[in-house]
Amino acid sequence: MSIRLHSEGGAGEVTGSRHVLTVDGARCLIDCGAFQGKREVAEAKNRALVPDPESLASVILTHAHFDHCGMLPLLSKRGYRGNYYATPATRDLAGVVMMDSAAIQARDAEYLGKQAARKGERFDWKPLYAEEDVVKAMGQFVTVSYNRPLPIGDGMRMEFFDAGHILGSAICRMSARDRSGREVTIGFTGDLGRKGKPIIRDPDHIPPVDYLVLEATYGDRLHESSVDALERLATVVRETAARGGKIIIPAFAIERTQELVYYLHTLLDEGRIPDLPIYVDSPMAINATSIFQIHPECYDEETHAAFIRHHQNPFGFNALHFSSSVAESKRINDIQGPAVIISADGMCEAGRIQHHLMHNIQDARNTILIVGYMAANTLGRRLRDREPEVRIHGDFFKVRARIEEINAFSAHADYGETWDWVSHLDLSRLKKAFLVHGEPEGLRHLESHLLSKGVAAVQVVKYGEVYEL
Numbered sequence: 001m002s003i004r005l006h007s008e009g010g011a012g013e014v015t016g017s018r019h020v021l022t023v024d025g026a027r028c029l030i031d032c033g034a035f036q037g038k039r040e041v042a043e044a045k046n047r048a049l050v051p052d053p054e055s056l057a058s059v060i061l062t063h064a065h066f067d068h069c070g071m072l073p074l075l076s077k078r079g080y081r082g083n084y085y086a087t088p089a090t091r092d093l094a095g096v097v098m099m100d101s102a103a104i105q106a107r108d109a110e111y112l113g114k115q116a117a118r119k120g121e122r123f124d125w126k127p128l129y130a131e132e133d134v135v136k137a138m139g140q141f142v143t144v145s146y147n148r149p150l151p152i153g154d155g156m157r158m159e160f161f162d163a164g165h166i167l168g169s170a171i172c173r174m175s176a177r178d179r180s181g182r183e184v185t186i187g188f189t190g191d192l193g194r195k196g197k198p199i200i201r202d203p204d205h206i207p208p209v210d211y212l213v214l215e216a217t218y219g220d221r222l223h224e225s226s227v228d229a230l231e232r233l234a235t236v237v238r239e240t241a242a243r244g245g246k247i248i249i250p251a252f253a254i255e256r257t258q259e260l261v262y263y264l265h266t267l268l269d270e271g272r273i274p275d276l277p278i279y280v281d282s283p284m285a286i287n288a289t290s291i292f293q294i295h296p297e298c299y300d301e302e303t304h305a306a307f308i309r310h311h312q313n314p315f316g317f318n319a320l321h322f323s324s325s326v327a328e329s330k331r332i333n334d335i336q337g338p339a340v341i342i343s344a345d346g347m348c349e350a351g352r353i354q355h356h357l358m359h360n361i362q363d364a365r366n367t368i369l370i371v372g373y374m375a376a377n378t379l380g381r382r383l384r385d386r387e388p389e390v391r392i393h394g395d396f397f398k399v400r401a402r403i404e405e406i407n408a409f410s411a412h413a414d415y416g417e418t419w420d421w422v423s424h425l426d427l428s429r430l431k432k433a434f435l436v437h438g439e440p441e442g443l444r445h446l447e448s449h450l451l452s453k454g455v456a457a458v459q460v461v462k463y464g465e466v467y468e469l
């Protein structure tokens, strides 16, 4: 008779979230994300998936970011036949994310294979999964709306609460009962969002839990206020436009892109930035935007008002151009004069953003605007750290464009906001908080912050270490 917790990813790092709750031997996996970062390391970790997927009892997906959903198709490919529990919006967005990944992997395999053949080298790299595995995975989803408690077998019950992180994102509250009848409740925050974000609602407060598995991305940082951030965005756009430069914004195709479009729309309407073209150059962002439009159940009041009552479209306006084809994307390079270019991947590790960086990074009139978290060992992190020269697609580029950073658009709570959310829990009931999804400094800082505020016990989760609940 036992209830246990361990992590096979997202422990001591911010990528590859995979947490396992085991009740009397039945395993429930919470998130099955992809590792990102150094190619060989990430690749090895992604192949070393949760052992023996066939024997998993159930899988819960908190939200559709790649580092949380990216390896579900590999689970299906390796024989998992059970359910993937997720909110309806998460299911739809995850479909786009996983399909995109399958397509990128197929392209990479083809490209690298050709390169190896040219050099007469052996090549046996295979994609982790293909589109057919994504189709298989999509057929295994069971969608569960917020606040609809559901028994999922093996002594476990689950309920989703709005995490306020991205469209459809959920905090999962689980109850686990072992054979002796002992019951514990565990809250998995997934990625914890913030109050006052556009489009989506604020994070829900959840009923009491005995244990909490809490993310710590910004465990040692405080964000600037979003009112200041909007003005800073306006300033960056105005100043760059005055120099005749372009503003290049690496952004995740989901949420961050729609949010930036929403903010730029607001600034244009209020006349706070000049009338310049805004390009969203990411096929995935275009697909994701159409999913935003069909999930009004996830909107906050303002978006409801704009979208439903006044029939405005917060995701589209005259100055905005979406480019889905490669030819359209290439045409953006020929544009003379100021423009905003939003493109993915958000950490600059892949995708069209790399081409926009190659074209614009050496021109001092331009600005590269960083608006999201940049994990260690990514190109985005090297730009954020203002390295004078960076390598893209094997070539070196001098960084002459200005680098600006606005953290307030973050979709993750900072440590102050995290504590504010935790403080609404019944602390006399909370036995321990397990910290995941953070880098070492953030984890250490959040640990001491929570202890100083009166949380009974805090454990920084170590990869593979098993904790008895």
Ligand SMILES: [Zn+2]
Pocket: 063, 065, 068, 165, 191
């Ligand atoms: Zn996330």
